Amino acid sequence: MISTAEFRNGARMELEGTPYYIVEFQHVKPGKGGAFVRTKLKNLKTGQVLEKTFRSGEKFDEPDLEECEMQFLYAAGESYTFMDTSSYEQFTYQKGQLGDDTDLLKENTTVEILLYEGSPISMILPMFMELKVVETDPGVRGDTASGGTKPAVVETG
Numbered sequence: 001m002i003s004t005a006e007f008r009n010g011a012r013m014e015l016e017g018t019p020y021y022i023v024e025f026q027h028v029k030p031g032k033g034g035a036f037v038r039t040k041l042k043n044l045k046t047g048q049v050l051e052k053t054f055r056s057g058e059k060f061d062e063p064d065l066e067e068c069e070m071q072f073l074y075a076a077g078e079s080y081t082f083m084d085t086s087s088y089e090q091f092t093y094q095k096g097q098l099g100d101d102t103d104l105l106k107e108n109t110t111v112e113i114l115l116y117e118g119s120p121i122s123m124i125l126p127m128f129m130e131l132k133v134v135e136t137d138p139g140v141r142g143d144t145a146s147g148g149t150k151p152a153v154v155e156t157g
Helices: 100-104
Strands: 014-017 016-026 036-043 049-056 065-076 079-084 090-094 110-118 120-126 133-136 151-154
Touching: none
Parallel strands: none
Antiparallel strands: 014 016, 016 036, 036 049, 065 079, 065 110, 079 090, 110 120, 133 151
16 A cells, blocks of 8 residues: 555556556645645556545555566567566567557567556666667758757667
8 A cells, every 4th residue: 555645756556446657746735724645647558647636644555567577579560579588488469558669679679568467558668779870861061069969760760
């Protein structure tokens, strides 16, 4: 159980059977009445962000989340196949289950997959990835006073 006193940015909680991630919280003590906590919560299944207010001292269940380290093997259309690095089992997930970061996946990349009740709800890429730049527009002359930037296409698309 997690109480409102233990709320921190990045903490996870379960509300009405759905796992949430605390994006932001603020403890408010008005002059009159009881204290309360204002929060911004991100739904881990849908990605939707909502604002909720809770009375101070309320308690919530912690979601049954499991982080698995998996190695990306290959993609076939909208399906992505991973191998669990501890048990060597292979799992195939759909693009919609993993989020938008699937465009950056390169074969043999090790990622963290967050599972809720056995099904994936998000994928966490490594902090640093080495990707080859395939195409980029030429830089504009005189546009480098503040360290010029330009769009680039990497090997994964």
